[in-house]
Amino acid sequence: MSYKVLVVEDDVQIRSFICFALKAEGFEYITAGSATEALEKLSEKVDLLVLDLGLPDFDGKEVIRRIREWSHMPIIVVSARDREEEKIAALDTGADDYLTKPFSASELMARIRVACRHILLQPDQEARAVIEVRDLKINMDKRLVYRGGEEIHLTPMEYKLMSMLFRNIGKVITTGSIIGELWGSGYGSDTQALRALMAGLRRKIEINPAKPEYIKTEIGVGYRLLDE
Amino acid sequence: MKRFKRYKSMKDRLHNIFSAVLIFAAATGIGYAFHAVNFSDTNIALIYLLAVLIIVWLTRSLPAGLLAAIGGTFAFNYFFAAPRFTFTVYDPNYYITFITLTFTAVATGILTARAQEEARLAREKEAETKAIYTLTNKLAGAKDLDEIVDISVSAISDALQCNAGFLCFDSVGHPDSMYVLHNYKDKTNTKIDTDNPDLLKFHLNKMKGDYIENGEYIDRPIHGRDSVLGLIRISTEDAKNIDPSGLRLLHSMIDSISLAMDRLYSAQQRMKSIQEASRERYRANLLRSISHDIRTPLTGITGMSEMLADTIPSDNEYCMGLAVKIRKNAEWLHSLVENILNMTRLQDGTIKLRREIVPVEEVIGVAIDHVEDHRPDLDIEAKIPEEVIMAPMDPKLIEQVLINLLENAIKHIKADDRIWVSVSKDDDANEVIFKVEDSGEGIDAKDLPYIFQEFYSADRLKSSDHGFGLGLAICETIISAHNGRISAANREEGRGAVFSFALPVEEKDEL
Missing domain, CATH: 1.10.287 (Helix Hairpins)
Known part of the structure; x- marks a missing residue:
């Protein structure tokens, strides 16, 4: 089946190049040049959203907030704002991914492909007990993690972190939301403990922690478990 | 305002002598009356003593008191001591009377004169304080330099009854081209040309005392916190009439003016x-x-x-x-x-640096990812120790440093050359050392000293690639903001360059 993507971008040229790339990959698409138009077009069935934050009528984050009231559809933000705070705000509002301009079509398409897999997984994602990424496998019922068939011994905190990454596979999860889940919201924004925990986890699952193949860092924003 | 003068005019003196004579005449008259009714001579001597005291009180001066005491003694001797109307005496008892009379008169004279002198000083002091207070008050309200100058010249001119001039110096300590001169009689300010600013500056630099005399004028510098802010100019003629207390007042006023100018300048600095x-x-x-x-x-x-x-x-x-x-x-x-x-x-x-304690592999991983995304053909090696090294840094900026170093390395390698990043901890120096090495062409010895300079690109001429000229300079700026060190060299074993930077593990300045 082919997915329908709504491209929300006020710059005509960028819109046309995104559409061109989507078409080349066999996606259907519709476009909107403003937030209001985007919300109107959502009455059609749309599977995925590519959203620019700097829209002429109101901020793209408001669009994310309204969509999240009723839908889990993947939202990929494309923005010229490169500050970490902006990325964190968009991700915490509910965006699945964030791409800073200028980006290439191949980068965007890679992110869209990841998002599409989530559309497939979504209905039973919560229920799935076993998730696999290449050599890495988690069994949530047994609370075990394997690499290449061998069990990896994780501490309880490492397991919590690993399972959170698996549940959000392919998405960037912000440092703040990880800390909130692992230590509770009263812990504040001290990232040092999380970073140390991550360093330990990487030493167990990555071949070379300085060239991670599973868990990628988005400096100043958060982490992402790659799903391909 | 009261003028501070101590020296009495001729008219005052004549007036004092006339009063003294009159008082002695009155005392002699009363003495005759006492003598007529056969009062004892001692009572008459007391009348003279009273006269001397009155003279001392009136003339307010010690020498006058002394003269009055001696005069009184002689008058008593001449008019009343037997034999009368001569300066000789028969009864030796009178000598005692004379001496007592003289000493009492002198002692009283001294005490009275001193008390009066103190009262005068107190009055002067009070007037001085009042003058300074008024000046400081007015200066506090001054909004700009012109106002300070106007207030200062009129205050000094009024207090010392002379024509005071004011010359401002500019920020580099060079005299202005115009003086502001106050005329205390008609209370107006005029601007006059500065005679020779360079000469003035020359004198000022060689100055030893607290003023410079140059012919017609005496200039007193206004010393600010850091430099000379201006000059107060008073004509030599006027300056001669200023007594020591006036001089003291002048110095205090200059101090107030210098404070006001400093305050104005620092306010202007703040505004700026x-x-x-x-x-x-x-x-x-x-x-x-x-x-x-x-x-x-x-x-x-x-x-x-x-x-x-x-x-x-x-x-x-x-x-x-x-x-x-x-x-x-x-x-x-x-x-x-x-x-x-x-x-x-x-x-x-x-x-601003946003320092966080970060495992070093995290930044290395991100930087290599970024570079390899653009050059998928490259396989950059990363070597880290088994132990997790955590170091305080702004991870975003250190990522930028690593990316720039890697991109710089890419520019200098050929197809089958290698690039590798390594990190180690130096426990002695308490530093973490990052290295980016390549097996490329290396760095020309003549370029080494300039390699971190802005817009210096060693291969700008020979390479068809774009020379950045900024990448390495940014690395240097970021590393020094972290209190670290960065250096470039050629590898000791084999071809290629090595760029390394060290970050302190303990934050010394910001904890």
């Missing part, structure tokens, strides 16, 4: 730095919007060149090459703009 700060903010905003606005068209160029490459038949190598070049140039332009903006922000101080 506030303006500068808002200009900085404006500049930072401008930079941010440039960076923001340039991304959108760059995305368009990058994306459309990709579209172009996709639509060109793969056998048309020429057109394909053009499309790829467009894209590469867009990427280059993007990184150039980012680098310029970062450099500007760092040098402005608008980027």
Whole structure:
């Protein structure tokens, strides 16, 4: 089946190049040049959203907030704002991914492909007990993690972190939301403990922690478990 | 305002002598009356003593009192002591009377004179304090230099009853071209040309005492916190009439003026730095919007060149090459703009370090990812120790340093050369040392000293690639902001260059 993507971008040229790339990959698409138009077009069935934050009528984050009231559809933000705070705000509002301009079509398409897999997984994602990424496998019922068939011994905190990454596979999860889940919201924004925990986890699952193949860092924003 | 003068005029003196004579005449008259009714001579002597006291009190001067005491003694001797109307005496008892009379008169004279002198000093002091207070008060309200000058010259002129001039110095300590001169009689200010500013400055620099006398004028410098702020000029003629207490007042006034000028200048300085700060903010905003606005068209160029490459038949190598070049140039332009903006922000101080304690492999991983995304053909090695090294740093900026070093290495390697990043901890120096090495052409010895300079690009002429000239300079700026060190060298074993930087593990300054 082919997915329908709504491209929300006020710059005509960028819109046309995104559409061109989507078409080349066999996606259907519709476009909107403003937030209001985007919300109107959502009455059609749309599977995925590519959203620019700097829209002429109101901020793209408001669009994310309204969509999240009723839908889990993947939202990929494309923005010229490169500050970490902006990325964190968009991700915490509910965006699945964030791409800073200028980006290439191949980068965007890679992110869209990841998002599409989530559309497939979504209905039973919560229920799935076993998730696999290449050599890495988690069994949530047994609370075990394997690499290449061998069990990896994780501490309880490492397991919590690993399972959170698996549940959000392919998405960037912000440092703040990880800390909130692992230590509770009263812990504040001290990232040092999380970073140390991550360093330990990487030493167990990555071949070379300085060239991670599973868990990628988005400096100043958060982490992402790659799903391909 | 009261004029501070101690010396009495001739008229005053004549008046005092006349009064003294009159008082003695009265005392003698009363003495005759006492003598007629056969009062004892001692009572008459007391009358003279009273007369001397009155004279001392009236004349307010010790010498006058002494003269009065001696005069009184002689008068008593002449008019009343037997034999009368001669300066000789029969009864030796009278000598005692004379001596007592003289001493009492002198002692009383001294005490009275001293008390009066103290009262006079207190009055002068009070007037002085009042003058300084008024001046300081007025100066506090002064909004600019002109007001300070006007207030100062009129206050000094009034207090010392002379024509005072004021000359301001500019910020580098050079005298202004115009004096402001106050005329205390008609209370007006006029501006006159400074005779010879250079000569004045020369004198000032060689000055030893607290004033410079040059012919007609005496100039007193106003010393500020850091330099001479100006001069107070009084004509030599007027200056001669100023008594020591007036001089003291003048010095105090000059001190007040210097305080007021310092205050004005530092207020102006503050104002200036506030303006500068808002200009900085404006500049930072401008930079941010440039960076923001340039991304959108760059995305368009990058994306459309990709579209172009996709639509060109793969056998048309020429057109394909053009499309790829467009894209590469867009990427280059993007990184150039980012680098310029970062450099500007760092040098402005608008980027503040956000230090966090980060495992070193995290930044290395991100930097290598970034570079390999653009050059999928490369396989950059990363060597880290088994132990997790955590170091305080601004991870975003250190990532930038590593990316710049890697991109620099890429420019200097050929197809089968290697690049590797390593990190180690030096426990003795309490540092973490990052190294980016390559097996490329290495660095020319003559370029080594300049390699971190802005816009210095060793291969600018011989290479067809774009010379950044900024990448390494940014590394240097970022590392020094971290109190670290960065250096470049050629590898000791084999070909190639090694760039290394050290970050302190303990934050010394910001904890």
